[in-house]
Amino acid sequence: MFLVGLTGGIASGKSSVIQVFKQLNCAVIDVDVIAHQVVQPGYPAYRRIVEAFGTEVLLENGDINRKVLGDLIFNQPDLRQLLNTITHPEILKEMMKETFKYFLQGYRYVILDIPLLFETKKLLKYMKHTVVVYCDRDTQLKRLMQRNKLNQEDAEARISAQLPLKDKVHMARHVLDNSGDWSTTKRQVIVLHAELERSLEYLPLRLGILTGLVGLVGLLYLLTHYLLPSL
Numbered sequence: 042m043f044l045v046g047l048t049g050g051i052a053s054g055k056s057s058v059i060q061v062f063k064q065l066n067c068a069v070i071d072v073d074v075i076a077h078q079v080v081q082p083g084y085p086a087y088r089r090i091v092e093a094f095g096t097e098v099l100l101e102n103g104d105i106n107r108k109v110l111g112d113l114i115f116n117q118p119d120l121r122q123l124l125n126t127i128t129h130p131e132i133l134k135e136m137m138k139e140t141f142k143y144f145l146q147g148y149r150y151v152i153l154d155i156p157l158l159f160e161t162k163k164l165l166k167y168m169k170h171t172v173v174v175y176c177d178r179d180t181q182l183k184r185l186m187q188r189n190k191l192n193q194e195d196a197e198a199r200i201s202a203q204l205p206l207k208d209k210v211h212m213a214r215h216v217l218d219n220s221g222d223w224s225t226t227k228r229q230v231i232v233l234h235a236e237l238e239r240s241l242e243y244l245p246l247r248l249g250i251l252t253g254l255v256g257l258v259g260l261l262y263l264l265t266h267y268l269l270p271s272l
């Protein structure tokens with residue numbers, strides 16, 4: 042099995058593309074969903090956040106108040122770093138658990154939807170393939186204004202706060218151009234899925250684990266038949 046990191050820009054079409062991968066029965070992990078999950082009460086990161094930031098970051102029902110926490114770390118790199126040191130290992134652990142489940146189910150590849158894949162770079166080393174969902178800036182602006190009911194100035198500010206999409210295009214192995222109509226994008230997703238399914242890059246891990254299992258069974262056999270009886 043191998044991992045495919047999917048990213049893009051605000052309103053470039055990531056969620057829409059992910060829906061198509063899901064319709065094609067692909068294994069998908071949404072890293073944003075995991076990031077929300079690991080700070081829920083009961084998870085280790087929740088307890089550590091309350092210890093580090095105090096109960097002022099809690100809502101009345103005990104959940105983390107993401108707005109207050111976000112404001113607290115805004116412009117405070119050391120606090121942001123502290124939060125990241127708490128949450129990132131937990132996110133990675135959950136991601137690995139989900140990936141392993143998909144591995145056991147026999148999927149050849151798993152797509153990870155990671156909005157900041159190229160900005161944080163942390164997860165990049167685990168990705169065999171990277172995919173950028175691109176659309177030209179005018180289209181991005183128009184779709185963002187429409188979806189979020191924003192005026193042009195606010196929408197432009199949100200787009201400018203991110204790494205430019207055309208830079209991400211140069212960093213990615215695959216580009217899905219979502220500037221046109223939806224059927225054109227959908228066709229590109231189907232072609233990419235076929236290419237990833239055809240790839241033999243899933244084999245090394247599968248063979249490695251199979252070889253490990255055969256070795257283990259062999260070892261157990263030797264132990265039970267030759268070594269232990271003589272004890």
Ligand SMILES: Nc1ncnc2c1ncn2[C@@H]1O[C@H](COP(=O)(O)OP(=O)(O)OP(=O)(O)O)[C@@H](O)[C@H]1O
Nearest residue numbers: 050051052053054055056057184188219221222223
């Ligand atoms: N090819 C397309 N043609 C027309 N509208 C589109 C197309 N692709 C996406 N959209 C619309 O553009 C908007 C943004 O798409 P989507 O929500 O998939 O982007 P996103 O990258 O997941 O955004 P974000 O990261 O900001 O949540 C949505 O309203 C979606 O319906």
